Amino acid sequence: MGRAPCCDKASVKRGPWSPEEDELLRSYVRSHGTGGNWIALPQKAGLNRCGKSCRLRWLNYLRPDIKHGGYTDQEDRIICSLYNSIGSRWSIIASKLPGRTDNDVKNYWNTKLKKKAMAMHHHQPPPPQQQQHYHHHHHRVAGGGARVTLVSPPPAPQSQCASMQPSPASASSSGGDACSFGAAAMYSPSPSTQQAPQAATLAVAGYTSVATAAAAAAVAAQRSPLDELICQVPPPPTTTAADCWASGVTLDDVFLPELVGAGEFPNGDLFGGFGPLLQDRSSMELSACYFPNSAAADMWPAATDIVKPAGLCHSLT
DNA sequence: AATGCGGCCAACCGCTTGTAA
DNA sequence: TTTACAAGCGGTTGGCCGCAT
Structure with missing residues (x-):
């Protein structure tokens, strides 16, 4: 027995949202909030849509703090670093990028950044020695906060992947090792990272693991x-x-x-x-x-x- | 101008997780 | 403890658009 569908797909509207529907949803959420119940929301808002569809539309498009496009180099680095560390955990990655949604980050990675990372991976010179060499970059956090040290994995050819023991998330991601390490290769230290204290904090998360990201913030x-x-x-x-x-x-x-x-x-x-x-x-x-x-x-x-x-x-x- | 192709992105699908009864 | 259901999440799809031929 499968679960009952959340809505009658035959009777609700699907596909692209019209400006009128957007306005209905926007004004309803503005005045009532989501009420914690997306399933009931469409009826209350006068929308002939599935609740899941409303939720997605709001979270990915209508929310007032959403940014679309125009990714900065800093954001690129954060995405690559986090992808390299934790794989395709898009919601976590997006949470480190104010105004970005998981869907947006995912699309951006799949359509642009992955290729960029792959290209950079293939242009990486071979490592000088088999010994793993980790780069430490020191940053002082604004306000006299904790000094933190970034530890990045070296750009590694595929032959080294087995010994690298990537995290389960990275290992299971569809991007594969080349993408993963390509992302790592993109993550070389750069002046822009050092110029932005907040970026430095975020970058720390990228070099470690998910919980470490939380830990870095907790510090x-x-x-x-x-x-x-x-x-x-x-x-x-x-x-x-x-x-x-x-x-x-x-x-x-x-x-x-x-x-x-x-x-x-x-x-x-x-x-x-x-x-x-x-x-x-x-x-x-x-x-x-x-x-x-x-x-x-x-x-x-x-x-x-x-x-x-x-x-x-x-x-x- | 017409057509084909590829890139991009919004939206959907279905599985997992969290939680209340 | 179990069950049912909603929310959350990541993978995938489909359609629009711009560019090349």
Whole structure:
């Protein structure tokens, strides 16, 4: 038994919206809101449309804060970086781009950015050595906020993909490895990134993982003394996994094999990291944790507001 | 001018997730 | 705990438009 359809598709209008329908929907939502019930909305608004269709029209087109087209280089970088990190999670990617919708970002990627990324991937010179080399870019966040360190995976030829252990989302995306790494290749450090503090914050998310994106935002929003400690560690002179931790930003999942072996975080979940960086501490159960330095390790027993893993706590120093 | 082709994008489809009863 | 339903999400489709021939 399948689920009953949300509306009678034979009787509702489908296809492009007319200006009159747009105005009906717009004025209804303006005066009543969506009411949390899109299914009932069309009838109340006097529209002969499926509720899902109304919702889509509002979210993707009629919402007042929507931007169409005119993507900036900065937005391109954010999209590429996030795509490389998390795959086709368009709603998450769009949430990092004010005024953009998931549908819009998805279309933009599929029609333009993917090709651009592919082209750049194919123009990447081969890596100098097989040893993975991670680029660190340091940015100071506006307002004296946390210094953050970007860790980007190197542009990698397809032959290296297996060893890179991309996140499940990336691995399962239809874009394939070439696209994924092409996106990474596009994400070289650029002056424009450094000029925009907000962009720097967003870029951090792009280099890590979804939850890390939230964590990066959380760093600025809520900080305990432990958080401060993490964020104040001076920038490392070299580029190792431990350095990444020391900089206060969780690791990209490509570091996992290097750190603990692929079996430690079965789903590419890297939140072995530091509880204090997580937005919702109470809901996160860590499978392991790694202290960025011995001082943080010392403070760990005193931290009472995070869910601590049963075992596997290590200091990286 | 007519036709074909490819790019673009709005909209749809169907599956997954969240939640209330 | 189970079930039903709405919302959310990502993949896909279809039609419009501009450009090349």
